[in-house]
Amino acid sequence: MAVLADKTERARFIPGQADMWAFVLFESLVFTAYFGFYLFYRTQNPEAFLHSQAQLDLRVGVLNTLVLLLSSWSMARCVQSARAGAYQAALRDVYLTAFFGGVFLCVKVFEWARQIQLGNNFDTSDFFTYYFFLTGIHFVHLLIGFVVLGVAVYQLRSPARRSQQLVETCATYWHTVDFLWVLIFALLYVVR
Amino acid sequence: MKTAFNKRLLVVWLILAALTLSYSWIDHSLSGSLTASALVTSCVIVIALIKVRIIFREFMEVRQAPVVLCRLADAWVVLIGVALLGSYFIGTAIR
């Protein structure tokens, strides 16, 4: 009951800076263009793409997706804890997010190393060009995500700062990295 | 109050995880056949977009955002979907 009252009382609000949403929408357009080129050229030579794609291990992709979803989950919890004033819990959730992000990075590097061992380099086939390109640019976004998490930690640690808006902005960025991976995962591993 | 919120997020995560695992099932049911399939592709993209929309609404809290942002986020999901399926089917058609 209290929850309901609280919810209706609070006006609808934009989570974080509206500016970050401009980034999210613009950046997802850029990624949509990458994906569009990938899907288009895939249909021009489906056999070669399918043949290369068969060398990816779907289980690694599923694992990574679950890990990144976990990190997003804890980031979402962090925002709610911070909003409720539970800053210790919020900090713990950011660290948890960073931990899952780190696991994702390690699995990703491991997967790259394995593909290179199998002889699939950046320039060996069209599919692996796109694979390394899309996972690589996403990797860069994730690395920036760690800087963003650092900002969130910096905000949460001192009572003098604790800007809820900035924490939400950081979370919005992190979820963007997550949903971009959801798309990349679907397009690289499962699309036929 | 906190536990109530967390339960919802947990359910959201479980749904997302289930959708992710559904890919395993799709992949398994194809049992390694190397053929292009517009049906599989469409399903996969649609499932991914559903996941994206759930992330938008629940994790990114668009659900509680002003209506403009809600509509904008939904429009973006549709836009991405149209662009992806469009490039796939146009590519298939003019091959």
Place this chain on the structure above:
Amino acid sequence: MRRIDGELILLWTLPATIVIWLAAFVLFPGFMPPMSPTMSANEVAAFYRDNAAAVRSSMIVFNWFGVCLVPILILIVMQIRRMAHRTPIFSYAMLGCVASGPALFLIANVCWLLAAFRPERNPELTQLLNDFAWITFTILVPYLIGQSVILALAIYFDDQPNPIFKRWVALFNLLVAAALVPAAFVGVSLTGPLAWDGVLSFWVKNIAIAVWIVVMGIVLGQAVYRERAERGSRGEELVDA
């Protein structure tokens, strides 16, 4: 307050720079008169074979002292800062121009030295290096034009009873900038006034640069000395305590 100790030392490096540059310029056998762009590959190769020592020594000297104009340009930046402007935008723009001229010149310089390094090389490659060096040397004008025009604008906007530089310096700089423009079109032709040995691309451009250095050296010197005199008469400490 900006510290000015040592400005005179930097200012007086200019005559030394001019002497060194002039000596190296005359020493390079390709400048007096400038090499013709219509030379065949074999002639170019023979030129570097026969004149290797002179090419090397002059270009090594240029390599050492090519950046010597930078302190002078920074002194001009400092004088622009004294002008009655509301923003430091002209001094910023001037600062952005300072390093690019020497950087492009050093590319030409390296190409000349490379051309002379292996006389037995395929003449076509030597000719390629020679072309690259000459085109780069001639076309390095964008920031020279830029700094002249920026300086002219800065002087024009210097609204005070006793401006840092007189108005004619602005006009002079615009004139120099105009004289440098034709050199940007050096690639249009291998013969005539625009070719790299032509009247406009070689003689007008290089004489304009030389005159600019001398004239700006003098007016800059006047401005620097005047600033010191003004500070002295106001009883300020010239020596940094």
Place this chain on the structure above:
Amino acid sequence: MSAVITPPESAATPPAGPLHQRIVWHLSRSPKRELWLAWATMLVFYNMFFPIFFIVAQVQPPPQPTWDHAMQVHWFNERHLGIPLGLGIIFAIGGMNSINNALIAYSMRRMSITRVFGYSYLIIYALSAIPGLYLLCIALIVGTLRPERNPEAIEWLYDFAFLSFDGTMGVFLIGSLIWMVAILIDKNRVFPKWFGYLNLCNALTELVVAPCWIFRRGVLAWNGQIAWWLDMVVFGVYQVTFIVMLFQMIRREDFGTGPLPDLPRKKKVAA
């Protein structure tokens, strides 16, 4: 720093009259004339820059990296006048670029941050013009200079030009990031924060250009849809945005050190 003169209030209001008179007033008499002049220079520079590369010299969009020697020589021959003339104009007006960078550096000076940002941006962009613009223009001009030159040497110039253009984005990338950080931590509200994030978008697409060093065909080659076309679109959006942003900044400029005031909405209409 510069001596600040406060002009009488009457001098600060533009005279009534036709548009061109007001423009002349803004560029020569207005208290903000230095900034307006720099902005106008930027507008002129970019309005000449793109038409020259695309229409006069016709060196953009870039040709195929996969062409054989005969095609490359033919490509240079077709432009034997366009390249030296068009790129000659670039060399003649190149100095304007320094004024553009100075204006952007000034925007960082107006922020509540250390001067290091503005100076770093200025120097980085002054440096980046050499590999990113002038060197490749020189290679193209040398390529058109002698049609009878050995085709292998022509190929070397061809590769040099386009790889130098596409492949040296790092300097622009870091410059963009410096501007981004400056905007995001600024408390003077010089630019909206979303413009800071747009800098990040621009920086990220410049990363994507790097594979042109590896690929000779496909979307990541130096003329590829991702490495060149998409990058151009994002850069175009970014560029138009920053020109508009700087315009707004100059209109709001009050020559103070605190937060930039918002534009008085009503007054503008009345004037």
